[in-house]
Amino acid sequence: MIIELGHFALALSLAVALIQSSVPLIGAARGNVAWMNVARQAAVLQFVLIAFAFATLIHAYVTSDFSVVGVYQNSHSAKPLIYKISGVWGNHEGSLVLWVTILAVFGALVAVLGRNLPPALRARTLAVQGMISLGFIAFILFTSNPFTRLFPTPEEGNGLNPILQDPGLAVHPPMLYFGYVGFSMAFSFAVAALIEGRVDAAWARWVRPWTLAAWLSLTLGIGLGSWWAYYTLGWGGWWMWDPVENASFLPWLTGTALLHSAIVVEKREALKSWTILLAIVTFSMSLLGTFLVRSGVLTSVHAFASDPTRGIFILMLLGIAIGGSLTLYAIRAPQMDGGGIFAPISREGGLLINNLLLTTACATVFLGTLYPLITETLAGGRISVGEPYFNAVFIPLMVPLFLLMGIGPLLAWKRGDLGGALTRLKVAAGISVGAAAVTMLVAGFALADIGGAFGIAMAAWLGASTLIEWGERVKFGRSGSWSRIVNLPRAAYGMTIAHFGMAVLIFGVSGASAWKTESIQVQAPGETVQIAGYGLTFKGVEELPVDNYTAERATIEVKRGDNIVAVLHPERRTYVQPPTQTTFSSIHTTYASDLLTTLGEAEGENGAYVTRFYHEPLVPFLWYGILLMFFGGIVSLTDRRHRVGAPRRAPASAAMPVPAAAE
Amino acid sequence: MTDHATSPARPRRWPYILPLAVVLALGGVFAKRLSDISGGYDPLVIPTVLLSTPAPEFDLPPLPGYGDALTTADLKGKVSLINIWGSWCAACTVEHPLLMEIAKSGELPIYGIAWRDQPDRSIAWLERHGNPYTKIGQDPKSQAIIGLGVVAAPESFLIDKEGIIRYKVAGIITREEWREKIQPLIAELSK
Numbered sequence: 119m120i121i122e123l124g125h126f127a128l129a130l131s132l133a134v135a136l137i138q139s140s141v142p143l144i145g146a147a148r149g150n151v152a153w154m155n156v157a158r159q160a161a162v163l164q165f166v167l168i169a170f171a172f173a174t175l176i177h178a179y180v181t182s183d184f185s186v187v188g189v190y191q192n193s194h195s196a197k198p199l200i201y202k203i204s205g206v207w208g209n210h211e212g213s214l215v216l217w218v219t220i221l222a223v224f225g226a227l228v229a230v231l232g233r234n235l236p237p238a239l240r241a242r243t244l245a246v247q248g249m250i251s252l253g254f255i256a257f258i259l260f261t262s263n264p265f266t267r268l269f270p271t272p273e274e275g276n277g278l279n280p281i282l283q284d285p286g287l288a289v290h291p292p293m294l295y296f297g298y299v300g301f302s303m304a305f306s307f308a309v310a311a312l313i314e315g316r317v318d319a320a321w322a323r324w325v326r327p328w329t330l331a332a333w334l335s336l337t338l339g340i341g342l343g344s345w346w347a348y349y350t351l352g353w354g355g356w357w358m359w360d361p362v363e364n365a366s367f368l369p370w371l372t373g374t375a376l377l378h379s380a381i382v383v384e385k386r387e388a389l390k391s392w393t394i395l396l397a398i399v400t401f402s403m404s405l406l407g408t409f410l411v412r413s414g415v416l417t418s419v420h421a422f423a424s425d426p427t428r429g430i431f432i433l434m435l436l437g438i439a440i441g442g443s444l445t446l447y448a449i450r451a452p453q454m455d456g457g458g459i460f461a462p463i464s465r466e467g468g469l470l471i472n473n474l475l476l477t478t479a480c481a482t483v484f485l486g487t488l489y490p491l492i493t494e495t496l497a498g499g500r501i502s503v504g505e506p507y508f509n510a511v512f513i514p515l516m517v518p519l520f521l522l523m524g525i526g527p528l529l530a531w532k533r534g535d536l537g538g539a540l541t542r543l544k545v546a547a548g549i550s551v552g553a554a555a556v557t558m559l560v561a562g563f564a565l566a567d568i569g570g571a572f573g574i575a576m577a578a579w580l581g582a583s584t585l586i587e588w589g590e591r592v593k594f595g596r597s598g599s600w601s602r603i604v605n606l607p608r609a610a611y612g613m614t615i616a617h618f619g620m621a622v623l624i625f626g627v628s629g630a631s632a633w634k635t636e637s638i639q640v641q642a643p644g645e646t647v648q649i650a651g652y653g654l655t656f657k658g659v660e661e662l663p664v665d666n667y668t669a670e671r672a673t674i675e676v677k678r679g680d681n682i683v684a685v686l687h688p689e690r691r692t693y694v695q696p697p698t699q700t701t702f703s704s705i706h707t708t709y710a711s712d713l714l715t716t717l718g719e720a721e722g723e724n725g726a727y728v729t730r731f732y733h734e735p736l737v738p739f740l741w742y743g744i745l746l747m748f749f750g751g752i753v754s755l756t757d758r759r760h761r762v763g764a765p766r767r768a769p770a771s772a773a774m775p776v777p778a779a780a781e
Numbered sequence: 782m783t784d785h786a787t788s789p790a791r792p793r794r795w796p797y798i799l800p801l802a803v804v805l806a807l808g809g810v811f812a813k814r815l816s817d818i819s820g821g822y823d824p825l826v827i828p829t830v831l832l833s834t835p836a837p838e839f840d841l842p843p844l845p846g847y848g849d850a851l852t853t854a855d856l857k858g859k860v861s862l863i864n865i866w867g868s869w870c871a872a873c874t875v876e877h878p879l880l881m882e883i884a885k886s887g888e889l890p891i892y893g894i895a896w897r898d899q900p901d902r903s904i905a906w907l908e909r910h911g912n913p914y915t916k917i918g919q920d921p922k923s924q925a926i927i928g929l930g931v932v933a934a935p936e937s938f939l940i941d942k943e944g945i946i947r948y949k950v951a952g953i954i955t956r957e958e959w960r961e962k963i964q965p966l967i968a969e970l971s972k
Contacts, residue, residue: 430815441805488807699875
């Protein structure tokens with residue numbers, strides 16, 4: 119009964135979306151305030167309805183109601199509660215409901231928080247948001263209904279793929295979806311601005327917090343996915359350039375470009391049509407990311423079951439959303455850019471190059487992901503594009519980007535002084551060269567270490583120049599610097615933290631790519647293997663029955679010299695339902711490097727097992743970097759200027775922000 | 782619509798139309814692909830042109846300690862199975878027990894192609910899981926793979942006595958498919 123109510127609520131929300139996408143638009147065109155205000159009520163009502171529908175679905179999973187097809191196919195009564203809940207979005211239908219739920223959350227947030235938005239802009243933005251809802255709710259109801267019943271009711275469900283039964287992966291899709299869907303706000307604002315025919319500094323300031331929120335969710339979402347791959351797949355890899363990974367990375371690249379170009383619109387009223395285009399492209403990439411893999415157009419190991427009818431529906435939806443917005447763009451955007459000429463050496467010039475590099479990077483990844491499909495469809499031949507391509511084209515684009523990231527923030531708006539900036543960065547250059555030298559010294563001057571040393575030099579350059587920029591800004595060490603440190607806008611801190619996080623990430627990536635070592639062997643109980651200065655003694659394996667799986671649990675003693683530093687327990691798990699085996703690695707971390715152990719198969723009769731050990735230097739810094747970037751986004755989001763209520767459609771004053779307590 | 786006559790320095794339009802054009806072109810490709818798929822084309826199945834044709838020529842270096850190089854000549858004279866795998870391929874681990882059983886039964890030789898892998902990792906994987914392969918060739922640069930039209934590992938090809946591709950499985954060979962499709966085909970081809 120409850121599930122039928124959920125189904126009904128979702129159907130009702132389709133009607134609400136229809137109203138939300140039409141009435142406010144007409145109201146805004148005619149200047150009818152009452153009609154415009156329908157948008158807010160509709161957005162809130164829509165949220166309530168969809169949230170209810172989502173809740174009924176969660177209820178069905180938690181109570182293991184196998185009369186619902188989706189629950190039967192994807193859940194099992196012996197599953198821990200958290201995986202019953204995460205099972206809701208572990209399948210195509212449920213993940214779509216999560217998608218529209220998050221869409222409704224963002225719509226309701228704009229309705230509630232966006233009181234200071236001009237009514238017409240708010241009405242149009244929410245109307246565009248309503249159109250997106252309309253399309254996807256219709257998609258759920260007509261092709262992917264998660265509320266379908268099954269009769270007779272089965273006794274037990276099929277269970278969730280055990281590899282998905284993992285805390286990292288339970289949170290990963292919602293985070294990722296918050297990112298993907300969050301960019302719908304930037305898209306809706308952009309389309310609303312195109313309808314209005316007006317983009318100005320205030321518009322950019324309204325868009326930025328939404329973009330920032332989406333960006334930081336996506337950053338964390340990608341990070342979680344990568345972390346999951348690292349510790350479960352058990353070979354110490356964290357990025358494979360798989361189509362599904364690329365799909366989440368594409369909107370991240372354009373979203374990052376969008377964050378930066380919106381600053382130029384805000385400060386200089388330039389790059390307007392470019393920013394609009396980026397907003398459209400970023401959300402389009404998000405849509406492609408979520409849906410292309412499901413349409414059957416692109417095949418991937420990660421993909422949910424695809425079906426051509428859905429594919430055609432999805433393609434039509436994408437066509438309307440992307441094609442429609444770009445048509446509007448082609449008509450309206452040429453009128454938007456005023457002037458737009460600025461000095462190449464200036465903050466905005468730097469941001470423009472940043473944008474070019476990021477979008478080029480996005481284009482290369484996009485091409486690498488879709489090229490096999492395009493050639494196959496048009497020419498019939500088959501090719502495969504793999505890691506070598508991505509490494510060969512992506513890294514050369516990132517090097518100038520990282521160099522620029524150090525210099526850009528030191529350039530002034532309008533007319534920067536490149537010489538002056540470089541002079542101030544002498545120290546950073548010195549540190550960078552020094553870091554490379556030290557690295558080579560420690561690594562022993564082998565040719566193979568040059569790549570790693572170069573990466574570390576990049577990280578040092580970016581880290582040092584980011585700190586120098588911060589030091590310059592607060593005039594560190596001079597009188598009054600303490601008050602400047604305290605009063606520096608949070609957005610500035612956000613940038614410093616996020617850029618520094620990037621430096622930390624580069625440090626981690628360099629180390630992990632250059633100096634990873636591994637050792638694979640058959641170990642009998644009591645045997646010891648040396649890797650990277652650790653002695654690992656295999657103590658044997660015991661079998662443990664847990665709720666929904668049986669574990670073969672190894673005990674491995676890790677010694678450094680004569681001291682036991684850790685006892686690790688890598689596992690092989692055999693799940694009850696569906697019957698599947700997975701491995702579960704066990705990691706000893708020094709917080710600067712990881713020792714990752716996995717357990718293979720039994721060998722022979724004497725209790726010997728195949729064991730694999732990986733020493734992963736600097737990998738933790740990868741996660742620190744991502745967390746810092748996420749944290750930087752949060753700090754920036756709390757900046758008073760970004761708070762939705764704060765901006766006015768008036769020239770921005772450069773005054774010091776009032777401390778938050780004064781509000 | 783906009784007024785074309787008033788503005789003397791009218792901005793060029795084509796840069797603004799370009800994104801739309803790109804999207805339309807891509808949309809066309811996707812639509813063709815989908816119509817191919819609903820017209821019965823399965824992207825995971827090898828193009829029919831390759832079925833019933835000789836396996837493409839290759840000469841793959843051996844995996845140290847696992848016998849000689851794997852070449853097209855090995856495929857002649859006996860029905861065999863080519864299996865594409867890699868130590869990085871999680872699904873290959875799932876398929877592996879079936880391959881071990883086939884190898885044990887001695888039904889037909891299985892030739893492994895270690896795709897985009899490092900030799901030490903391939904060896905470690907085989908040591909860990911067991912070696913079902915009669916011979917193994919390394920293909921780090923996708924030399925044979927492209928000719929075979931492989932999309933993802935694992936993939937397997939059933940080759941007849943003349944070295945002609947008779948069947949292809951994209952993805953894991955299920956026991957069902959093995960029993961119901963491949964084994965009868967082997968029996969027929971072995972006559």
